[in-house]
Amino acid sequence: MNLNIDVAEGNEKSVVKLSGEIDAYTAPELKDNVLPLTKKEGHQTEINMENVHYMDSTGLGIFISALKSTNENNSTMRLVDLQDRVLRLFQITGLDELITIDTAIRGGNE
Amino acid sequence: MDLKSCVDINQEWDIVKARQLGRAKARGIGFGTVDQARLATAVSELARNLYLYADRGKICFEITDELDRKGLCVISLDVGPGIENISRVMEDGYSTSGGLGAGLPGVKRLVDQFDIHSEEEQGTEIRAIKWLR
């Protein structure tokens, strides 16, 4: 299984659309795409995860790195449209209280 | 222990010339068909390295005549940048992926004695000896 990463980069805000699986094999590419965005001072990064059906703990590691980077660079990151299985992982690990996760527009997976 | 002769390696065609001379020397000393082929391949690998990586290089041959044995020594000389990390170059699988054939570890396997001297910014001398069986 692969991960498709589609980055629409703007001056102030970038939108990253992911589809596929985030695991040990696809995580490095995700890191290479997301980390540079969070390193831009004041930049807003929105990550759409509507089509991510699976993520393992390696994926969480990438988002933790990105989170630390936003804190250092005064930038922001927001995850939107998470599938239940993926959202659960953020909830179990307590990361949902540190990372901005938009559950309001979460897809109809209930 | 004289009888020294060299081929300058400047173009791909020179690799063939070096092989030819090496094979003739090997046959002259009395090497069998397989060893001739191996020596020619060793010459080829060394010459190809020179052609690809060194500015001015040459392949020389020395007939090594000792009391109890006789052999052919293939010498590769260049004035290129030198090899920074010899043990790395001698690792299996290091250069093979780049389409270099078997690289230096391969040459080492084709002969009986193998030695590299390399000085940064000065050049490299490789001596490979095969003894007559």
Add this chain to the structure above:
Amino acid sequence: METMDTDISNYRNLLRHYIEIRDEQSLYGAEQLSKAFIKDNIPPDEIINLHIQAMSELYPDIPEYFQYSMSFLLEVMIAYGMAHQEYRSLREEQSELKSEIAVAANMQDTLLTTTKPEIDGLDIGVVSVPAHQMSGDYYHFLMGGDDSLGIAIADVIGKGIPAALAMSMIKYSMDSLPEATMSPKTILKNLNRVVERNVDSSMFITMFYAQFFPYENKLWYASAGHEPGFHYNAEAKTFNEIKAKGLVLGVTPDTDYREYERTIHQGDMVILLTDGVTECRQGDRFIETEEVLEIIEKYADYPAQEMVNKVYKHFERMQDFQLRDDFTLIVLRKEV
């Protein structure tokens, strides 16, 4: 069968026999010879040379063009022979590497070893199996001076050697904590600081720590982002998720953990696990939590150790005996 001689006379005789009679037996001999060549590490170019020699001995008037063709073939096989030798030496290196890792895995076993305590009225079962040679899962039992039993179960993100190294660090930090600070929330707070300081930013560890007081039937626990365990209520015959909120270890330097309390009745079970259990896959399908519980319930009448073994065997088989992740399952059953 004896291995064959790989010398010229043997090759020549077999070849002659085949050319004259062309029987299957000679070809069987050729097969044996082929294996002997491999065993004696004889490169392909050498075999072709053997063939050339044998042919010229058998047929001195062999046509020149045929001899030339064989010399050509010999030349073609030289590089192949070199590649073969390289492959052999790489294979030797690989087996050296493997045995080094096996030594490391053994060391890990010794370092992280923990004994399952014998406590009256408490039946304990543990199974912990690494997906590869070295495990990123960890569990530990600690007997407190106050008769309490401490149980840690942890999972390092990632697998293999880096995870194993991080696990050893956790183990030593736990050993160095003074016994007075053994409450679940204090242990997690301390370990969090150690992990935060010492590991890479994309690495983290989840841990569930429980402290059981057998005489009071009380379980105190706290979680650092770990996969929730289950409490089996014997009277109601139901499973409840042991929910505990808390951040994974190693993300922020100062994290406080909440401590929870639960009463454990006679016949109740506490089930602790890692995500290797809940993330089992059957083909492309994930196994739902309910299925895990069904299997646990199915074997619930067995003694705890037998029970966890059976559950593990079930999931191992379901995943075609190829674990994707380290698998750890602990069951405590209160007997009286």
